[in-house]
Structure formats: C-alpha cells, structure tokens
Amino acid sequence: MPTEDSLFSRRDIMRLSALLTASGALPFLNARAARAQDPDEPVRIGYLPITDATPLLVAHGKGFFEAEGLAVEKPVMFRGWSQIVEAFLAGQVNVVHLLSPITVWARYGSRIPAKVVAWNHTSGSALTAANDIDTIADLGGKTVAIPYWYSIHNVVLQRLLRENGLKIVTTGTPAADEVALSLMSPADMVPALAAGQIAGYIVAEPFNAAAEINGIGKVLRFTGDVWKDHACCLVFMQEQDLAQRPEWSQKVVDAMVKAQLWTRDNRAETAQLLSSANPQKYTPHSPEILARVLTPSDADTQGYVASGAIRHPDWKDKRIDFQPYPFPSYTEELVRMLKDTEVAGERGFLSDLDPAFAATDLVDDSFVRKALERVGGLPAFGLPEGWTRSEVVQA
Numbered sequence: 001m002p003t004e005d006s007l008f009s010r011r012d013i014m015r016l017s018a019l020l021t022a023s024g025a026l027p028f029l030n031a032r033a034a035r036a037q038d039p040d041e042p043v044r045i046g047y048l049p050i051t052d053a054t055p056l057l058v059a060h061g062k063g064f065f066e067a068e069g070l071a072v073e074k075p076v077m078f079r080g081w082s083q084i085v086e087a088f089l090a091g092q093v094n095v096v097h098l099l100s101p102i103t104v105w106a107r108y109g110s111r112i113p114a115k116v117v118a119w120n121h122t123s124g125s126a127l128t129a130a131n132d133i134d135t136i137a138d139l140g141g142k143t144v145a146i147p148y149w150y151s152i153h154n155v156v157l158q159r160l161l162r163e164n165g166l167k168i169v170t171t172g173t174p175a176a177d178e179v180a181l182s183l184m185s186p187a188d189m190v191p192a193l194a195a196g197q198i199a200g201y202i203v204a205e206p207f208n209a210a211a212e213i214n215g216i217g218k219v220l221r222f223t224g225d226v227w228k229d230h231a232c233c234l235v236f237m238q239e240q241d242l243a244q245r246p247e248w249s250q251k252v253v254d255a256m257v258k259a260q261l262w263t264r265d266n267r268a269e270t271a272q273l274l275s276s277a278n279p280q281k282y283t284p285h286s287p288e289i290l291a292r293v294l295t296p297s298d299a300d301t302q303g304y305v306a307s308g309a310i311r312h313p314d315w316k317d318k319r320i321d322f323q324p325y326p327f328p329s330y331t332e333e334l335v336r337m338l339k340d341t342e343v344a345g346e347r348g349f350l351s352d353l354d355p356a357f358a359a360t361d362l363v364d365d366s367f368v369r370k371a372l373e374r375v376g377g378l379p380a381f382g383l384p385e386g387w388t389r390s391e392v393v394q395a
Contacts, residue, residue, distance in 0.1 A: 028089035046093035123224030
C-alpha cells in the first residue's frame with residue numbers, strides 16, 4: 001500500500017510539472033506582485049530535510065544571518081519540491097535551495113524572475129542498490145527509483161545506464177537490457193528497497209546512508225565519482241530582491257558562504273546541529289546517519305574504493321562538500337546533458353537553450369564573488385584561484 005508520503009509525492013510531482021510552466025506559475029507570480037514589498041522583510045528560508053540544505057540551516061543555527069545584521073525567521077521545512085517552489089513564487093519564502101535542473105525549468109519554463117546566486121553544496125548523492133546487486137549492469141530488467149525528472153540524480157543515472165549499455169523505460173516491465181525508472185518520494189525509497197519493490201534508488205543524502213546503516217542496501221556509485229565536484233542544489237533568489245535590496249542580498253550570501261566555511265571545519269558538530277537530537281529539529285534524521293555522510297571514516301572510503309562505489313580515488317571527492325562558487329562550465333554542461341536526458345513534462349525550451357547563454361542569464365555570481373573575496377577567495381575552500389574550471393564526467 002502506498003504511504004501518505006508516497007501519495008503526496010505523486011501529487012507533488014504532478015503539481016511541480018504544472019508549476020514549471022508559464023501558465024502554471026503565473027497565478028503565484030501575480031499573487032507575489034500584488035503584495036506590498038517590505039524593504040525590511042526578514043530572511044525567510046524554505047528547505048527540504050536533506051543534507052543539500054546544510055549551509056542555509058547552519059547559517060540560521062549558528063547565527064550567521066544575525067551576525068550580518070539581518071532579521072531572520074526560523075527556516076520552513078517543506079515535504080516536496082512543488083511546495084517549496086509554490087511558496088517561493090508567492091513570496092512566502094525568499095531564499096531557497098533547489099535542484100539545479102529545477103532552476104533551469106523555473107527560469108525558462110515558468111519564466112520566474114529569479115536567479116541562482118550560489119551553490120549550496122557539491123556531491124552529496126549516490127546510487128544505492130539492494131545487497132545482491134554488484135554492478136550497474138546487474139540493474140538490467142529491474143526498477144530504479146528517482147526523486148524527480150528535474151534532478152541531477154536523473155541526469156547522472158541515465159548517463160551511467162547508457163554507458164553500461166542499458167536503455168531507459170518509464171512504463172511496462174523492463175527487458176533484460178532495460179531499466180525502469182520510477183518516481184518516488186525519498187522517504188519511501190528505503191522501505192521500498194527493503195521490501196524488494198525496487199532494485200535501487202538514486203537520491204540525496206542521508207537516504208543512502210540510512211540504507212547502509214540499516215543493512216538494507218549498499219552504495220553502488222557516488223554521483224560525485226561520476227561528475228567530479230558537481231553541484232546538486234543551488235541557492236535561488238528573486239531578481240526583485242537582488243535589484244532592489246542589493247545590500248540585503250549581499251548579506252544573505254555573505255552569511256551562507258561563512259556557514260559553508262564553518263561546516264567544512266566542523267562536520268561532526270554539523271551532523272548534530274542538523275539532526276533530530278537538536279532542539280531546532282531541522283531534519284528527522286539521527287546523528288548517526290548524518291555523521292555517516294558528513295564524517296565518513298577512512299575505512300569507509302577504502303571500502304568504497306574496493307567495491308567500486310568510488311572509481312576515481314585520485315579525485316579525493318568527499319561524500320558531501322561545500323563551496324559556493326557557481327562555475328559557468330557546470331551550468332553549460334548541465335544544459336547540454338539535460339538535452340540528452342529523458343525528462344517528462346514540458347521541455348520544448350531546451351532545444352533552443354544555448355548553454356553559454358544559460359550560464360550567464362540563469363546565474364548572478366556578483367554577490368558570491370564579493371562574499372568569497374571577503375573570506376580569502378576560492379583558496380579558502382581549497383580551490384585554486386580563478387573563476388573557471390573544466391568539467392570532468394566519467395561514468
């Protein structure tokens with residue numbers, strides 16, 4: 001029987017598909033336009049209870065927003081991406097983290113006047129499979145769950161399947177050389193894997209760690225080991241705030257960048273801060289599960305190399321890492337890969353979307369550049385100087 005969460009997930013998927021069109025978004029954009037703009041409006045964060053939200057939650061929990069002189073309300077936890085997009089469109093929240101493909105659909109499908117201002121994190125996702133599955137090829141003839149069509153998870157998974165000679169199907173029983181993709185709420189993925197309803201799933205942490213700790217499944221491949229240092233969730237803000245409240249917007253980004261630096265140096269404390277054991281109850285996850293993501297042991301890493309979950313140990317990719325700069329090459333590669341990825345719903349705009357144009361039009365990096373310069377630049381995050389890089393994708 002489907003759980004309440006899975007029923008909600010199906011409704012959420014349908015609603016998000018509608019919101020990511022111009023006609024579906026228009027009523028909420030009109031509602032926002034009708035509201036009087038308060039120049040002293042506080043920071044209102046919308047988030048999902050996944051590790052992708054870490055910098056925004058740390059910035060709140062450790063007082064980084066207040067340290068910048070900003071008023072901030074307690075972050076609002078949503079159960080689905082359609083809820084968070086709807087609240088953002090209507091102006092109920094003004095700083096959100098969104099899956100990177102959702103931002104593409106939001107700007108060019110919904111025509112939302114908003115921009116990516118920073119990356120929230122890098123890596124932080126994995127393909128988890130049942131314990132009797134050892135390779136990607138073993139997924140042939142089986143079903144794998146994804147959280148959304150508009151996700152980096154779907155993009156990376158389809159790349160992995162194609163590279164291993166497997167085709168993607170969305171209906172019917174898959175043949176031996178096919179894999180059926182099923183949309184599923186992350187909260188339902190672990191029990192579905194345990195029940196044998198699916199052979200695997202690809203999703204953000206800590207749901208992969210939850211399967212490991214509970215002995216339900218194993219990590220087959222980390223997404224950061226396929227696309228080196230890829231972004232997953234991005235910080236999205238309204239153009240109106242960026243243009244009319246630039247000082248406020250700069251302080252928001254400054255606080256988030258400082259939160260990322262703090263998180264890199266305080267991973268164990270971050271696991272506690274985000275956990276259900278913290279009075280703020282930012283997420284329902286245990287400290288143990290979150291620590292598996294944020295502070296993996298050397299033995300864990302060696303085990304992943306031995307199993308093939310990590311095939312590029314020389315990349316030194318962390319299970320989840322944090323750096324805020326939105327490299328243009330990533331946005332360009334994302335758009336190119338989306339053109340080759342099966343995605344349900346309206347996608348006509350993709351064929352005409354120029355990757356180089358999207359890298360400058362979808363993203364406003366002016367605030368994060370200033371924020372980085374104030375904390376020592378990219379080297380403060382262990383990166384070389386310069387605002388460019390080359391994307392590395394090796395399935």
